[in-house]
Amino acid sequence: MTILGLPEEEYIMSGNASCPGCGAALALRHVLKALGKRTVLVIPACCTSVIQGLYPRSGIGVPVLNMAFEATGAAASGVVAALKAKGKDDITVVGWAGDGGTADIGIQALSGAAERKTDFIYICYDNEAYMNTGIQRSGATPYGALTTTTPVLGKKEHKKDMPMIMAAHKIPYVATATSGYPKDLYEKVKRAKELKGEGTKYLHILSPCPPGWRYDSKLTVKISKLAVETGLWILYEIDRGKFKLSGPSKRLLDPSKRKPVEEYLKLQGRFRGLSDEDIREIQRWVDENWKNIEKMMETE
Amino acid sequence: MQSSSSLLEKLPLTPLSKPAKGAMGKTGSWRTLKPVIDLNKCTKCGLCWLYCPEATVIFTKEEGPKIDYVYCKGCGICAEECPAKAIDMVREF
Amino acid sequence: MGKVIITTGNYSAAYAAKAAKVDVVAAYPITPQTSIIEKISEFIEKGEMKAEYIRVESEHSAMAACIGASVAGARTFTATSAHGLALMHEMLHWAAATRAPVVMAVVNRAMGPPWNIWSDHVDSLSQRDTGWMQFYVESNQEIFDTIIQAYRVAEDPEVKMPAMICSDAFILSHTSQPLEILSEEEVEDFLPPYEPPFDITDVDHPVTHGNIVWPEPRGDSPVGYMEFRYLMHQGQLNAKRKIKEIVKEFEKKFGRNHGDLIEKYKVDDADVAIVSMGALAAQAKYVVDLMREEGYRVGAIKLRVFRPFPDDEIREVTKGLKALVVADRNISYGYKGISATEIESALYSLEKRPLVLNFIMGIGGRDVKPEDQRKMIEAAFDIIETGELTKEAEWYGLLR
Numbered sequence: 185m186t187i188l189g190l191p192e193e194e195y196i197m198s199g200n201a202s203c204p205g206c207g208a209a210l211a212l213r214h215v216l217k218a219l220g221k222r223t224v225l226v227i228p229a230c231c232t233s234v235i236q237g238l239y240p241r242s243g244i245g246v247p248v249l250n251m252a253f254e255a256t257g258a259a260a261s262g263v264v265a266a267l268k269a270k271g272k273d274d275i276t277v278v279g280w281a282g283d284g285g286t287a288d289i290g291i292q293a294l295s296g297a298a299e300r301k302t303d304f305i306y307i308c309y310d311n312e313a314y315m316n317t318g319i320q321r322s323g324a325t326p327y328g329a330l331t332t333t334t335p336v337l338g339k340k341e342h343k344k345d346m347p348m349i350m351a352a353h354k355i356p357y358v359a360t361a362t363s364g365y366p367k368d369l370y371e372k373v374k375r376a377k378e379l380k381g382e383g384t385k386y387l388h389i390l391s392p393c394p395p396g397w398r399y400d401s402k403l404t405v406k407i408s409k410l411a412v413e414t415g416l417w418i419l420y421e422i423d424r425g426k427f428k429l430s431g432p433s434k435r436l437l438d439p440s441k442r443k444p445v446e447e448y449l450k451l452q453g454r455f456r457g458l459s460d461e462d463i464r465e466i467q468r469w470v471d472e473n474w475k476n477i478e479k480m481m482e483t484e
Numbered sequence: 485m486q487s488s489s490s491l492l493e494k495l496p497l498t499p500l501s502k503p504a505k506g507a508m509g510k511t512g513s514w515r516t517l518k519p520v521i522d523l524n525k526c527t528k529c530g531l532c533w534l535y536c537p538e539a540t541v542i543f544t545k546e547e548g549p550k551i552d553y554v555y556c557k558g559c560g561i562c563a564e565e566c567p568a569k570a571i572d573m574v575r576e577f
Numbered sequence: 578m579g580k581v582i583i584t585t586g587n588y589s590a591a592y593a594a595k596a597a598k599v600d601v602v603a604a605y606p607i608t609p610q611t612s613i614i615e616k617i618s619e620f621i622e623k624g625e626m627k628a629e630y631i632r633v634e635s636e637h638s639a640m641a642a643c644i645g646a647s648v649a650g651a652r653t654f655t656a657t658s659a660h661g662l663a664l665m666h667e668m669l670h671w672a673a674a675t676r677a678p679v680v681m682a683v684v685n686r687a688m689g690p691p692w693n694i695w696s697d698h699v700d701s702l703s704q705r706d707t708g709w710m711q712f713y714v715e716s717n718q719e720i721f722d723t724i725i726q727a728y729r730v731a732e733d734p735e736v737k738m739p740a741m742i743c744s745d746a747f748i749l750s751h752t753s754q755p756l757e758i759l760s761e762e763e764v765e766d767f768l769p770p771y772e773p774p775f776d777i778t779d780v781d782h783p784v785t786h787g788n789i790v791w792p793e794p795r796g797d798s799p800v801g802y803m804e805f806r807y808l809m810h811q812g813q814l815n816a817k818r819k820i821k822e823i824v825k826e827f828e829k830k831f832g833r834n835h836g837d838l839i840e841k842y843k844v845d846d847a848d849v850a851i852v853s854m855g856a857l858a859a860q861a862k863y864v865v866d867l868m869r870e871e872g873y874r875v876g877a878i879k880l881r882v883f884r885p886f887p888d889d890e891i892r893e894v895t896k897g898l899k900a901l902v903v904a905d906r907n908i909s910y911g912y913k914g915i916s917a918t919e920i921e922s923a924l925y926s927l928e929k930r931p932l933v934l935n936f937i938m939g940i941g942g943r944d945v946k947p948e949d950q951r952k953m954i955e956a957a958f959d960i961i962e963t964g965e966l967t968k969e970a971e972w973y974g975l976l977r
Binding site: 190200209210242244400401406 | 499500501502503504505506507508509510511514515530531533534535536537538539540543545552554555556557558559560561563564565573
């Protein structure tokens, strides 16, 4: 049976250790609906190491191999190779890692796995800092955000563009998503799963984090949607090399359709130190990203 | 002192956990605000089910949503996103 | 009887991986190990070996991939040296704690800086406390045979711990010796099919491996973290018994015995014995023979297995000895040779124990000739006479 076109089955167990309003848990719930039972997750050190809860129970309903921080891509490669050696071809291997484990410490193993055309799905849930260790700056932390390692001035550099780095690996599928659009996320995971046999599929999910971004837990979906509506987070797919905008981002090429970035920033305590100049810099960065998208679409 | 006990013999060689609710206990006790659904206002659209990070909204088309208070952490997303404003967040204590 | 060829230590390791029918190899090149994985690549690309080879981008990834494959039902193999092994360090702990019986060929090489690619045992001995079994071998045949034996031990249900087989850079890795290759059929008869410690791909009975275990019992768990660490320790202790049984069985089947946890040579009536690890253990036996001809009551002990440590065996074998020469191709900076400290610790519980002379020698591949080992042994005989034992290790052959 389905509800709103999504499977009823739950593979994320209630009573796990996620914080109230966790954007990553919401995303994982729908990711697992799309993946279904015949899935093996490889999870490095990240919030989800904790979310699983305590031995001998697990908050996740499919097999999970916990792994060292930087080793997701490599350990998943091992599982994939063993499945191949054993002639099992009906299981989807999925790496599920945070932004630190993806953009920083785990980028080498991920890049290696993608270059080797390892047949798996890698999903980065991006809460834009080392949240599990208590909100430290990562390569994916956005400009201006206060973290415990950028506690006074805020981060001075923009976010690393991980999906485009993965697109440069010429893998069959790259997509962005965010927790506030579960159906869009679900469809993208489904597509990635369909491309079994073609190599590495990469999804990057912007996952709002109430304690880390300093907002009321009820606003997770709202903030996730605002990230898209302001154009700060662009929803797209690169499917077998073909770029296309998806979801609400489709109508945001026209700058006038985009909400000002302040609407997103002002709801979050992590941006409370921004000057007007900082906000202009973020707006400039957003507009520039869209110009690059436009160029990509012209060359298509 | 070094002899193996029956407790150790029952353990797996390395910690293997089984999927189960309540891996972090009865997380309903974390709540400060409790979502209360007014089924008279509810349109059974299912968005509370869709957006619940915890899978604690049980939903059927016939009966609409029901909340599993044993585990609901009271984040308030369901109330915030309900288009019919059918969910109130009520103080626990 | 298998086929006898002339080949290098590294190729011997590759032939062993092939004979053990490993399912997955994940490895990264590093001198002096590289020709192991080159040979395996050749076997696989020629179709002589049916295995998945993951050409990983680092040794850290090599071990992570081996762990992933191992718990997905694959017999795994990798090889490395020195910096590669050091880079793996985190994953060595992870493999052992996962109880993944990965088998790895380590070609011992010095750590930089300065760059030095020659033999030195600091690389693997630095991994002492990771939970890996460690075998140190003296010949190419022993590399081959020990890899086969190591799979049996590592995969044993009462052990389920990973194992490294350590051989000296160039002295064995690039030196040709006769090698009797056991056929896959012969090995299959000795080595049962691989059973993983758990199957992470069993989607019908899903498990989560490695989520948080509290220090104390909590929730439904009757135990804490510490109990799982005790189980690892038990696995290692069980291996001591298993290694002895498996070595006997191997000898019965294939007619070769390189020792079990240790190998003793002419020790029974000796006053002095020299303890060595790796290739120098072979040379020590030659020195013992020469000195025996001259009337010296001397023997040799090969420390074949360093973890689990053969403490009982060391106590037993040194019973009648007046002095023990421990020749370490390593140094624990600020103390002494690593095997010497372990041996002294094992001897401490004895009321009557031999004097222990520790020599630091052969560091970074410096040549240790038979006459050098002879001088170390002669020094032991002198000290028996004078009773003047220095407590510190002596850096043999150090230029001052």
